[in-house]
Amino acid sequence: MKFLNILxxxxxxxAKQNVNTKLKRWRSxxxxxxxLGALALxxxxxxxxxxxxxxxxxxxxSLYSNLNPEVPNENQNKVMMVTVELVIQKIExxxxxxxxxxxxxxxxxxxxxxxxxxxxxxxxxxxxxxxxQHSEGNNKQNGSFTIHHPLVSKKKxxxxxxxxxxxxEIRKYVRxxxxxxxxxxxxxxxxxxxxxxxxxxxxxxxxxEYMDYDVGEICNDDWKLAQxxxxxxxxxxxxxxCFSRAPKLYSQPFPINESLWKLPDDRNVRWxxxxxxxxxxLASNTTRKGFFKCADCFNLxxxxxxxxxxxxxxxxxxxxxxxxxxxxxxPEEIRIGLDYSVGTGTFAARMRxxxxxxxxxxxxxxxxxxEMIALRGLVPLYLxxxxxxxxxxxxxxxxxxxxxxxxxxxxxxxxxxxxxxxRVLRPGGLLWIDSFFCLKEDLYDYLKAFKMLxxxxxxxxxxxxxxxxxxxxxxxxxxxxxxxPFR
Ligand SMILES: *[C@@H]1O[C@H](CO)[C@@H](O)[C@H](O)[C@H]1NC(C)=O
Ligand SMILES: *[C@@H]1O[C@H](CO)[C@@H](O)[C@H](O)[C@H]1NC(C)=O
Ligand SMILES: *[C@@H]1O[C@H](CO)[C@@H](O)[C@H](O)[C@H]1NC(C)=O
Ligand SMILES: *[C@@H]1O[C@H](CO)[C@@H](O)[C@H](O)[C@H]1NC(C)=O
Ligand SMILES: *[C@@H]1O[C@H](CO)[C@@H](O)[C@H](O)[C@H]1NC(C)=O
Ligand SMILES: *[C@@H]1O[C@H](CO)[C@@H](O)[C@H](O)[C@H]1NC(C)=O
Ligand SMILES: *[C@@H]1O[C@H](CO)[C@@H](O)[C@H](O)[C@H]1NC(C)=O
Numbered sequence: 326m327k328f329l330n331i332l333x334x335x336x337x338x339x340a341k342q343n344v345n346t347k348l349k350r351w352r353s354x355x356x357x358x359x360x361l362g363a364l365a366l367x368x369x370x371x372x373x374x375x376x377x378x379x380x381x382x383x384x385x386x387s388l389y390s391n392l393n394p395e396v397p398n399e400n401q402n403k404v405m406m407v408t409v410e411l412v413i414q415k416i417e418x419x420x421x422x423x424x425x426x427x428x429x430x431x432x433x434x435x436x437x438x439x440x441x442x443x444x445x446x447x448x449x450x451x452x453x454x455x456x457x458q459h460s461e462g463n464n465k466q467n468g469s470f471t472i473h474h475p476l477v478s479k480k481k482x483x484x485x486x487x488x489x490x491x492x493x494e495i496r497k498y499v500r501x502x503x504x505x506x507x508x509x510x511x512x513x514x515x516x517x518x519x520x521x522x523x524x525x526x527x528x529x530x531x532x533x534e535y536m537d538y539d540v541g542e543i544c545n546d547d548w549k550l551a552q553x554x555x556x557x558x559x560x561x562x563x564x565x566x567c568f569s570r571a572p573k574l575y576s577q578p579f580p581i582n583e584s585l586w587k588l589p590d591d592r593n594v595r596w597x598x599x600x601x602x603x604x605x606x607l608a609s610n611t612t613r614k615g616f617f618k619c620a621d622c623f624n625l626x627x628x629x630x631x632x633x634x635x636x637x638x639x640x641x642x643x644x645x646x647x648x649x650x651x652x653x654x655x656p657e658e659i660r661i662g663l664d665y666s667v668g669t670g671t672f673a674a675r676m677r678x679x680x681x682x683x684x685x686x687x688x689x690x691x692x693x694x695x696e697m698i699a700l701r702g703l704v705p706l707y708l709x710x711x712x713x714x715x716x717x718x719x720x721x722x723x724x725x726x727x728x729x730x731x732x733x734x735x736x737x738x739x740x741x742x743x744x745x746x747x748r749v750l751r752p753g754g755l756l757w758i759d760s761f762f763c764l765k766e767d768l769y770d771y772l773k774a775f776k777m778l779x780x781x782x783x784x785x786x787x788x789x790x791x792x793x794x795x796x797x798x799x800x801x802x803x804x805x806x807x808x809x810p811f812r
Contacts, residue, residue, distance in 0.1 A: 409450060412450065413447065413450055416443055416446065416447045416450070417447065419443060420440065420443055420444060420447065423439070423440040423443070424440075485500075486499045486521070486526070487499050487500045489526060489529070490529065490532070490533065490536075491533065492533045492536045492537060494536045494537075494538070494540070494563075494565070494566070495521075495532065495533065495536045495563060498519055498521070498536075498563040498564065499519060499520070499521060499563065501516045501517070501518055502516055502517045502519070503515065503516045504516060504517070519563070519564070520561060521559065521561055521562065521563050522555075522558050522559045522560040522561055522562070522711070523558070524557060524558030524559050524560075525554070525558075525559035525562075525563075527558075528554055528557060528559050531550060531553065531554055531559075532554060532559060532563075534547075534550065535547060535550050535551060535554060535562070535565075536563060536565065538565060538566075538567040539567065540566045540567065541566065541567065541568075542567050542568070543567060543568050543570060544565060544567040544568060544569050544570060545570075546570045546595060546597055546598070548595075548598065548689070549598045552688060552689060555688075555709045555711070556688070556709055556711070558711055560709055560711050560712055561712075570595060571595070572592055572593055572594060572595050573592070574592045575592065575593055576590045576592050576593060578590075578593065578700055578702070579700075579702075581702045584700065584701050584702040585674045585677070585701050585702060585703075586625055586626075586630070586674070587625070588604040588605070588608060588623070588625060589604060589696075589697065589700035589701070590700075591603040591604055591605075593696065593700055594693045594696045594697075594700075596693075599691065599692060599693060600691070601692065604623060604697075607623035607692055608623040608624045608625070609624075616667060616690040616691040616692050616694075618667050618690075618728050618729075619667045619668055619669075619690075619692070619694075619728065622667075622668050622669045622671070622692075622694075623669060623692070623697070625669075625671070629669065629671040632645075632671055632672075632675070633645070633646070633647060633648045633671075633672065633675050634647060634648060634649075634675060635647075642788050642789065642791060643788065644759070644760045644786055644788050644799035644800065644801035645759070645760065645801070646757070646759070646784060646801065646803065648675055648676065648679060649679075651755065651757060651783075651784075651803055652679055652681070654755065654783050654803065654805075655722075655753070655755065655805075658722060658753065659681055659722045659723050659755065660680075660681060660682065660722050661681070661682045661683075661720075661721055661722050661723070662676070662681060662682070662683050662684075662721050662722050662723030662724060662725065663683065663684055663686060663706075663714070663716070663721055663723070663724050663725070663749070664683050664684070664685045664686065664724075664725045664726070665686050665724060665725070665726040665729060665730075665746075666685070666686075666687065666725065666726055666727045666728055666729050666759075667687055667690065667694070667727075667728050667729050668685070668687065668694070668727070668728070669694060669697045669698060669701070670685045670697065670698035670701050670703040670705070672685070672725055672727075673685045673698070673703040673704070674701060674703060677703070681722075681723070682704075683703070683704075683723075683725070684704045684705075684706045685698050685703060685704065685705055685706060686705075686706040686707075686708040687705065687706075687707075687708075688707060688708065688709055689707075695707050710729075710730075710738075710742070713745055714745050714746070714748075714749050716749040717749070718748050718749065719748075719749070719750070719751045719752065720749055720751060721749050721750055721751060721754055722750075722751060722754050722755070723750075723754060723755050723756075723757065724746050724749070724750060724754070724755075724756050724757065725757040725759060726757070726758060726759060726761075727759035727760050727761075728760065730742065730761065731761060731762050731763060732761075732762060732763025732764050732767055732771070732797070736770060736771075736774060739771070739774050740774060740777070743774065743775070743777070743778060747778060747806060750806045751806070752806055752807065752808040752809060753805060753806065753808070754805070754806045755783075755803055755804070755805055755806075756778070756780060756802075756803070756804045756805075756806065757802075757803050758775065758800065758801060758802045758803075758804070759801055760799050760800075760801055761799070761800045761801070762790050762797050762798065762799050762800070763797065763798060763800070764796060764797055764798075765795075765796060765797065765798055768787070768798050768800065771800065772787075772800065775800075775802065775804070778804065778806075779807070780804035780805055780806055780807065781804065781805040781807060782802065782803075782804055783803040783804065783805060784801065784802055784803040785801075785802045786799075786800070786801045786802070787799070787800050
């Protein structure tokens with residue numbers, strides 16, 4: 326609106342200036358005013374066109390400009406759209422007047438030329454406006470943090486993700502790679518489609534830093550950057566063609582009868598990105614430099630040993646169950662499973678003693694959890710919460726989760742995760758929710774989310790969490806996935 330005001334005052338100014346000099350050259354006042362109006366409009370159109378061209382006209386760079394935090398917010402967009410529509414309307418009015426003027430035999434050549442020019446500009450403006458509207462339609466979220474997937478965008482814009490990135494290694498990675506013989510491969514695809522998480526486009530700078538390496542050389546020690554990208558949704562990350570860094574000296578891990586309950590050799594971990602520089606530091610009560618939710622997880626003897634095999638004395642207020650108790654629900658049936666937790670793999674270590682194979686999904690929050698699990702002789706699964714589980718439907722006997730999905734998690738995300746767990750659990754499989762905690766006032770909603778699964782309840786316990794002034798509650802349950810016959 327401001328924009329139009331400026332223009333109209335400019336128009337008036339021009340009119341005043343020019344009245345005396347130009348009046349004589351034109352036969353009628355009508356034509357004079359009309360041409361001046363057209364000129365002013367041309368100016369405004371040119372200015373507007375320039376403005377628009379930055380946002381939605383030119384090539385691929387503008388395509389992704391909406392990913393940029395500097396992009397005008399929804400309000401500004403609206404103002405711009407209103408302005409553009411006004412300009413379009415004015416040009417249309419002017420064109421109508423021009424058409425009338427053409428019928429007047431006294432009209433000059435300039436009138437025709439300007440009519441043609443105006444019509445041209447009008448077409449461009451309208452197409453710009455419609456493409457802008459389209460992109461706004463995609464943009465239902467908040468202006469400042471909206472993401473445009475390049476593959477969802479349309480027309481004028483290239484649908485090649487490779488065109489968005491400058492670094493050649495990313496471009497090479499995301500490009501579709503046709504099969505060498507030009508035929509379908511044994512998987513039924515005629516090309517390979519390597520993919521990256523769509524949020525990678527919003528983290529262009531970090532991703533390009535991550536992909537800045539020399540092919541065939543040693544990679545930077547940048548797993549932390551990689552994890553940051555993954556946690557923020559750039560997941561999957563592109564692969565790289567450099568050799569990952571390793572600890573300087575890797576000593577042979579302990580044999581399995583020892584490794585399960587012994588702190589590993591410090592030399593087998595790259596410590597540069599952690600505050601602690603050895604396992605003793607992580608295990609020590611006094612430093613607390615690991616991950617706050619798992620401050621004691623590296624203290625194997627005192628903290629980890631008793632978990633799931635013995636209960637604390639005050640067992641009236643516990644949300645803990647014993648492994649023997651849970652396996653007793655389905656004797657001989659539980660063989661494989663997933664532990665979706667934060668921890669050092671103690672659950673998997675214990676389950677191993679019961680001849681159950683557990684993979685432990687965790688990422689490295691402030692401590693080398695994956696390295697620790699692997700050095701204990703267990704299987705770490707490096708997985709963020711953003712990812713669909715890499716298991717097929719109806720395959721696992723057990724899913725156990727603790728200290729990970731707690732009262733911070735969004736309800737909608739929790740539902741997506743629960744349905745994903747349900748997908749990979751086999752009928753008759755067990756879901757063990759272990760000490761889920763949340764604020765008292767949220768408890769009802771969270772319980773509703775778990776009830777939504779309609780599983781058979783083997784155990785269902787809600788107890789107050791005693792360390793936080795009764796503000797929080799613990800919830801534990803063991804639930805069984807029902808059979809779902811085809812219909
Ligand atoms: C959306 O953005 C406005 C300001 O632009 C902010 O006040 C509001 O909290 C945001 N909403 C969400 C859901 O992020
Ligand atoms: C792959 O197959 C699709 C149809 O299934 C076809 O449109 C496409 O051109 C093929 N691509 C290559 C590289 O042959
Ligand atoms: C582990 O097993 C090896 C050989 O099987 C044995 O020599 C060693 O004593 C065992 N260690 C422990 C702590 O039991
Ligand atoms: C584990 O914790 C106990 C006390 O809770 C402490 O005495 C012991 O030293 C810790 N273990 C290690 C390896 O620091
Ligand atoms: C270690 O932690 C336990 C409980 O986590 C506590 O009882 C004990 O006093 C702590 N020891 C030291 C030395 O801080
Ligand atoms: C636990 O509950 C039982 C009965 O409900 C009671 O007899 C016992 O004293 C309680 N124990 C504690 C430590 O509160
Ligand atoms: C685990 O398997 C071994 C060898 O098959 C067997 O000796 C052991 O009793 C089993 N342990 C349990 C808890 O079932």
